[in-house]
Amino acid sequence: MEWLRLVPYWVYVALMMIGLYGAIARGNLVKKVIGLGLFQTGIFIFYISLAVVDGGTAPIAREGWEGPYTSPLPHVLILTAIVVSVSTMAVALALVIEVQRAYGTVEADELAALDAEGTEA
Amino acid sequence: MNAERRPLEEQVVVRKTAKLLIPFVVVFGVYMVTHGEIGPGGGFQGGVVIAAAYFLHALVHGLAEVQRVIPRRVTDALAALGVLLYAGVGVAALLRGGRFLEYAALGAPGDVVASRALGMTLVELGVGVTVAATMITIFNEVVDDGEH
């Protein structure tokens, strides 16, 4: 059942790749943001998988339990990363809204066309 | 926008459930914030939960209503205040002769456990306030289309 232990890693890689594809290749800015979200979520899963210790329980001190615990460090780290990610999302969405207001569209190719007009004018 | 929201507010079940739920959500959030020092929880999670109460209220009663209850000025200020609290704890430790964020220097000398508990609780409180306020600000920014 070795492959089962690797499932989280496969999921993480798949999510990252899907997300990266979305962030880079999609023309719609909102879809790009969604892609970024997937991308980062993949990384969260990776970190959480890192923390697993065979037979470990949640790292809460209890009477009469000497361990093992899962490593709390990646959890703490990824909590921070989640906050960062949420902030990024927030800034990204705010930008998308501003773009929609200024250009009337959030499609990358239309934006590029509008920007090109601006340069020539 | 309002046309979509009104039916939600008129639905008695939704309104009553929300009314029932919101206090508990807030209390649970505060519990998570303050409990973070010894168990699962902490400022991040608790802050989000508290913010969720705000969202629920906004969904049911509309943005204008919830912003009347908690104006945007307040949330903006709270976001900065929370971080200030966090940093202030660090500086307080500095001023009391410890390292930056060295909780042991906070309380009565010698009582390291209590000092640490105090420091962590304050820091988590700061984090919780900031996270809640920030989530609310994000929500406001995204939902509040074209108001300024």
Added chain:
Amino acid sequence: MSHPDVPALVVVVPLLTGLLTALALRGRWAWAAATLSSWLVLALVLDLALAVQHAPGGVVSYALGGWAPPVGIEYRVDRLNAFVLVVVAVMGAVVTPGARLGVEAAVPADRLHLFWGVWQLCQVGLLGITITGDAFNVYVLLEIGSLTTYTLVAMGKHRDRRALTAAFQYLVMGTVGASFLLVGIGYLLQVTGTLNMADMAARLLEPETARASGRTIRAAFSLIAAGVCLKMALFPAHTWLPGAYAHAPAPVSALLASTATKVGVYVAIRFLYGIFGRELSFERLPTGPLLLVCAAVAILAGSLLACRQRDLKRLLAWSSVAQIGYMALGVGLASKAGLAGALLHLLQHALVKGALFLAVGALVWRLGAARTDDLGGLGRRMPWTAGVLTLGMLGLVGVPGTAGFVSKWYLVTAALEQGLWPVAVVVLVGSLLAAAYALKVIEPLWAAPEDLPPPAGAAAWGGRESPFSSLVLPGLVLSALSLGLGLGLGGPAQGLALAAAEDLVPARGGP
């Protein structure tokens, strides 16, 4: 001897003042707070740099929260990051006072306090990345620096809506880069079980680590290298930079061009030399050739594209792409002279690009835009601004007597030492291309005004110099610093750069 808490204060001071600014201050007071805080930070950093000079082993360590490293987060200042810290702090302390008018012209009055708050938080991020000794902390602070940067760039929207698309593109690329870095750090954590960078480096050196996890280490290396390249805008990951610098408000461009990418270069040096180690990075993995090729393309293509720009900000932005190529080239040479060249180039480019963007800001403030077509005869009407532009451009070319010459000398000799004369030729040809775009700016500036049509905004402008003390003086200060470095007064800076390079690439026997 410096106070033991100085390392923490370097980050805490701008954090506190930044929050207070956003919370409690308004308008010009916000700017004043930002200026004061930047000066305070500069004083702290200089104090710290002196402490590093005298510290045993050249390292000052600070354990946050009293948790001793490697368990707790450590702020660790050695000669390398002392050098970069000084660069960041100096730029902050000079650009902030000079940014007021430009920012007031670009940002609505009721948002100014937020702008200045974010401005200071951006410095928190940049200073924090540089000072911290904890790999994960680098990621978090990098994101703080980046998020604030996206916001600052987007502030250009009031003048030009393209600032929004530029900021969005920057955000996507920056987030992808930071995420790569995050995954790479995760791999390193998995391999070494620590996040403290010095501890990490020591554990990576252990032979059994390398044997057991060679593949993981290589994967971590690739991911981190890709992430760092995105952050420092090295070709081919530079695409976000020209738009962001061109459309941000000019003072923001001045701050970013002189600090943000520089910190990216620092992170690259820290990871390549400080964590993975020179042997792994350059002898077991083909980083050197790859970096050199990317750098060469960046230098040549960046300079060529700069030659084709008519908008001054865009021209300077493309020139930045090229100049980052020089730094990457020095890093890629993996020798003491090369690394010293990279560090000195980092310093000189920060000074010069900061001065240039400030001068362009002064032009924009007067003329509403800064295009090469509008420069005719400005040398007469705005002599100080034109002087700063001219000196800065000469610095980019690397004319002897400017600091640019010093760094290029190190880069060229480092390349020749290894027999890589094509690399040396690339550096020199890059200078020549820089001369081409510099001429595009200098020539009209000093040409007789009657030869050229008057600038577009000239009617409303009346042909006066920009306000001296608030717009011109900071650029002059930076120019003077750059000139001083070039004229042989930069001994301490050169010494520190060489010592930092020596720390990272210890002298080996033989030639």
Added chain:
Amino acid sequence: MSPLLLALALPVAVAVAVVLLGERRRDAREAASLLGALALAWVVLGTLLPDVLAGREHVLEGPALIDGLPLRFRADRLALVYAGVAAALWLPSALFAAGYMRGHHEGHQTRFFACFALSIASAMGIAFSDDLLTMFVFYEALTLATWPLVTHRGGPAAARAGRLYLGLLLATSMVLLLLAIAGAWVHSGPAGARSLAFVQGGFLGEAPPAARAALFALFVLGIGKAALMPFHFWLPAAMVAPAPVSALLHAVAVVKAGVFCVLKVAVCVFGLDVVAVGVGNGWLLGLAAATIVVGSLVAMTRDNLKERLAYSTVSQLAYVVLGAALGSPLGALGAALHIVMHAFGKITLFFCAGAIDVATGRTRVSELRGLGRRMPWTLGAFTLGALSIVGLPPLGGAWSKWYLGQATLASDHPWLLGVLLLSSLMNTGYLLSIPALAFFGAPREEPGAGPPVREAPLACVAALVLTGAGSVALFFGIDPLVAALRPAREAP
């Protein structure tokens, strides 16, 4: 204050004074230039020269631009050849410029005189530099200081010429020359013991021959100011500048800086012995010879007076390079002498061209027919200058060509003497034909011509007579000069 520092600082001080005095006090401004020139001539020729001849050393160390490589200056005999020329010719140039700029109603005169003084300062820096880096620094400073002069007139033509000027000079110096200097540094010894200081006999003895040959080529091609073909285009293009600038470029500072650097590099970086036994110098001799012949050939076809003189310079400078490339003490002596002789001859010719321009507005050779009777002083001096360039006694040019001819005969390439003679023949054709036309041609009477032509302003005429007489004086006063330069080759 040491005389060496004084020689370096005086022109800078003049530039500052010129800027401070400005257009409102133009008489005082020109007086500052003249006094500065006089003082510099006294410092260089009256103080440094006797000291150096008496064997006293003057050295100076400046700040270190690059860690461990301070700016170093030294006054030695070879340095004084170039410094002496530049210092001696600044005075007549300043005099001439004062007359020309006013007579021609040029703009931006303050900028002009300031940049002129800065150019002289750079020339002093090059002359007295004691290591390659110092030389390079002032070499580039000279390029930048002369650029505003070349583009002085403004307008698209001047801008184009300025771009070509900067482009070629920067391209050669920043890519080739700097590469050569960096290479020389790396090959000068093991890490930690490297140096760029000039040494009689060179400091690249340890370098592998292939590297030496490559470096030599880089140096020679990189010193674009020597105007060796194919990097000579900047010189004819720069003739759009006012005549005093041409004098500066062709005689006082710029091209002389180029050939001086070539000579210095041959003597003090590679060593004449190394140059002689071959760092692939065959090609350099060929290139120099080709430049001599082709330069003269092109000059013969040009009707524009200044352009003809410019190609003449291209050709004559190659003599100096040739002398340096021969790798013999005699060749070096001839080369050093030719720097002096050509400077005095060519400055006279350019002064004359400028004086004719000021007085009549004529710039073409064919327009000079019969002008000799109207402007006897100017064209008389022109004749002297032309004779000196051709190399006929009793003018200074005879001596330098004599020594160069001897050096070619003593070398492995005696055919080069033929090149020298052929070129002198062509010089005669294209230079002496001009005074012949002016004195003996029938004046061309133009209907409705303005007032009769008179001599140029006194300042102009005085300057050109002075330099013309200088050429004659150099013929008779050659012995001390040769005596002074001879020991230079015998030093180890």
